[in-house]
Amino acid sequence: MKRREFIALLGSALATWPVVTLAQTVNRTRRIGFLSSSTEEDAEAAKRLAVFKLRLQELGWTEGKNLQIDVRFGSNSGERIHQAATELIEIASDVIVSTTSTTTRALMNATGNIPIVAAISGDPIALGFTKNLSHPTGNITGFTTFNDTLAAKRLEMLHEIVPTMHTAALMWVPVNPQQVLLETKTKEVAHNLGIELLSLPIKAADEISPALAAAQDQHAAAIIVAADPLTIANGRAIIDECISIKLPAMHTFAFETKNGALMSYGIDLTENYRRTAEYIDRILKGTKIADLPFQEPTRLTLAINLQTARAIGLKVPSTLLARADEVIE
Template sequence: MNGAGRAGLACLLLLLVARPGWAAAGSGGDAPRRVGLILFSQAFRPAAEGFREGMARLGYREGRELLLDVRDIGRDLEQVPGLIREFTRKGYDLVVTTTTPVARAALAQPRGPPLLFTMVASPLRSGLVSSLRVPGGRASGVSHIAFETLPRRLILFKTAFPSLRRVALFHSSRLPFLKGHIEEYLRPVANELKIELVDYPVNDTREFDACSAAIAPGEIDGIFMLPDPISVTMLEQLVRFSRERRLPLMVADNALLARGGVMGYSPDFHDIGVQVAGMADRVLRGAEVGRLPVQNPWKISLLVSVKEAR
């Protein structure tokens, strides 16, 4: 190597020492970064795999640059406070959560690592952040924009089933914010499509069974599932009722189609995991999580179950 080449190499090395963030994550030398990932249930496992894949693409080799601790709480939110305390005690660098309830339970703890949330329908309205552009606090993440996509979901439902006139909305009276979202996002487009939204307040599976049994044949043409946790717990009943009455069911999330329903329009859990890995990389390199803007999903997909459509 000539003198100019040696001088250039020395200059580059000095820059890398001065700005270690320029080096690849897999360059070695530093202790592995510790990340705790909390799954609400096994249904969200694809998000963990996407996160693992996204981190690998960024140069974080698991077991070397990254120690990823995935915990499935099996819908038991009472486990979350203990997990956050454990992650804090062990000096974890970051926590990644799935669903609004998990994120809220984690942030309810007075201390904890920076947090990135996923599968949150509305980060602002749920109180997880004070601003989408500058979240503040110790959290940011990827919004699931589940309420913002309500109009598009209804349009796609009507396009697939042009004869829809009366569409059932089964929702909990214990979640008054849902009514506001229906009026803000869904009712205007329903009026344009000449669809009557028929409300059926139900708070649990027993109430659903009683309510659905009282619905006369021909009273509704389809079922539109709302993005709330109670609806998800009633999915089995919704699917059974839709099949018995031969009614199309638009599910709230594509991940639910494996269990029933004719179509869905939502982000993909795996893709969201890959996306939030990019935010995690920035936090692990020193970015302040409260100054990272909340992101929308990179991609939203329409999925149709050919089996159910028949």
């Protein structure tokens, strides 16, 4: 081959190579890990996963075509969550979705390289997920609930609905690092309001009934049920027992109120999972974690169930009803 022909051939190959490489990069199947604290049977968790998948599809990512989603369930078990986190790391996911602060902590302990998007996170700095919210310093970003800062609002609203309250209770799950912060903040708020806070930590479903009995025995006028996969999975039992003993309860999510809880005040879960899919899309297209800031909730929802209020003989102040986003008649 003559020198001139060789140079022309080489130039043609070099001109074509980047295009081919780019096409292969864009078209290859990408792999997303999805780690849930819940069980496979959790209907609400399934709905959130469906919302996440639908938004990805709207953004051009289709399972079986250019996307594979590996879902693992922690079954509300610390050991199982750790195993599931390890499995997702080992299968070399391009990016992993975390659904709670507990799963984020497990993933953080397992990898410092694979990008992690937390669909729900407590205070990321206090939990050690990052040192900077605007420009995450590690491999984790996502969407905060700042649940601990909502403690004041929840307790104030309970006090408004039960103005004679001197003692309130908090049911929480200590293995969840987010709830450790929540318990501390709720204690501070209760102290400032002149209310005694009865702390009711639980580790398993069989501790729920004794905790509620303790609240009743110690004359708690109301209870805050902190949102955790354990309390969500056993939500029906908690709601029914609170109604049975006529204990006003504040929950976190609107679906809990629709299921019979007296009140809830917290983030819009559906919105969080849609926004998580949008972050995943950006990461798969090359955006770095440091360029994806932790974001605060865009909407908080107050829901009140008047059927439950009547069942426990409680009158909801009109001022509180006026502020509610959802009222179940």
